[in-house]
Amino acid sequence: MIVDVHYHLIPALPKVLAEHLVEDPLRAARSMGRKADRETMIKQALESWPDPTGEKLLASMKEAGIDFTCVCAVDNAANEMFTPELAQTQNKIVAEVARKNPDRIMALAGVDPRRPTAPDMLRQCLEEFGMKGLKYHPDDGYDPSGPESSKLLEIVQKHGGILLTHTGPWRPPSRCKYADPRLLADLAVDFPDLKVIAAHMGQIDWRPWAALATHQPNLYGDLAAFDTLAFAHYELFCWELRDLIDYAGVSKVLFGTDGPIFSIVEPVGTWIQLIKDLPAKAPPGIRFTEEEVNAILGGNAASLLGLG
Ligand SMILES: [Zn+2]
Structure with missing residues (x-):
């Protein structure tokens, strides 16, 4: 079973947002030694990312052999483009795609905890729209374990939902200090039953995540964005993955894509x-087992998300 725990379902894509987001695949492509043209990528993004019905997602899952996807919406209150109304419209569309495909897709709500109406927005997402948890981008400027966030996490925990929260350095205007995995430490104390997925495991800064995941039973991490490292510097990726598994335990590592953003550089199937090829192709001195690969690609997520 293959499960992607981190996919952005984008109902609509304004050109200015495409121009901002495309910087990431552009950097990825260049680090992989590919020729990449900004204008071409913007065009590809505008054509292939907007997916209000989930049709494109289902087609890409079929092509890549992905059985189940956890999709999310994002709400960043510091960005003027986002309003509470827009956030809820987006949440409703994303939730509807999951509601129509319950055996293939589940949805996480994007609600920025700094909004005065955030608890009501989240309750509507979980109780009315049927969403299964919350997605944070705290690098927009808030502490994921701060008092405003706690009001939302109480609701998520009560509903048995999960929190997927961005971790790791990112380019400006990301306020990286709020994406430090260390900020997730208090969650294990204040919300011991809350299941938390640290998106990207802190990326290059994965050690603080691993240090916490060793001790926090409900802290997981996803491999989204590690594909760039894997394609650009395969041996380094293998060492890093081996080390982080050895520190945190393989059961804490989940497959994720951050799709559809990087699929304009490299198809998800690759x-x-x-x-899948790690047991056969990892460089001498680094060993991966089939069991580890199966756990990472889907077994761990299936247990975490309660998939049959
Ligand atoms: Zn993401």
Whole structure:
């Protein structure tokens, strides 16, 4: 079973947002030694990312052999483009895609905890729209374990939902200090039953995540964005993955894509194949087992999300 725990379902894509987001695949492509043209990528993004019905997602899952996807919406209150109304419209559309495909897709709500109406927005997402948890981008400027966030996490925990929260350095205007995995330490104390997925495991800064995941039973991490490292510097990726598994335990590592953002650089299927091939192709001195690969690609997520 293959499960992607981190996918952005984008109902609509204004050109200015495409221009901002495309910087990431552009950097990824260049680090992989590919020729990449900004204007071409913007065009590809505008054509392939907006997906209000989930049709494109289902097609890409079929092509890559992904059985189940956890999709999310994002709400960043510091960005003027986002209003509470827009956030809820987006949440409703994303939730509807999951509601129509319950055996393939589940949805996490994007609600910025700094909004005065955030608790009501989240309750509507969980109780009315049927969403299964919350997605944070705290690097927009808030502490994921701060008092405003706690009001939302109480609701998520009560509903048995999960929190997927961005961790790791990112380019400006990301306020990286709020994406430090260390900020997730208090969650294990204040919300011991809350299941938390640290998106990207802190990326290059994965050690603080691993240090916490060793001790926090409900702290997990996803491999989204590690594909760039894997394609650009395969041996380094293998060492890093081996080390982080050895520190945190393989059961804490989940497959994720951050799709559809990077699929304009490399199809998701290639990323999956690279992980499947680890037992056979990892450089001398680094060993991965089939069991580890199966756990990472889907077994761990299936247990965490309660998939049959
Ligand atoms: Zn993401």
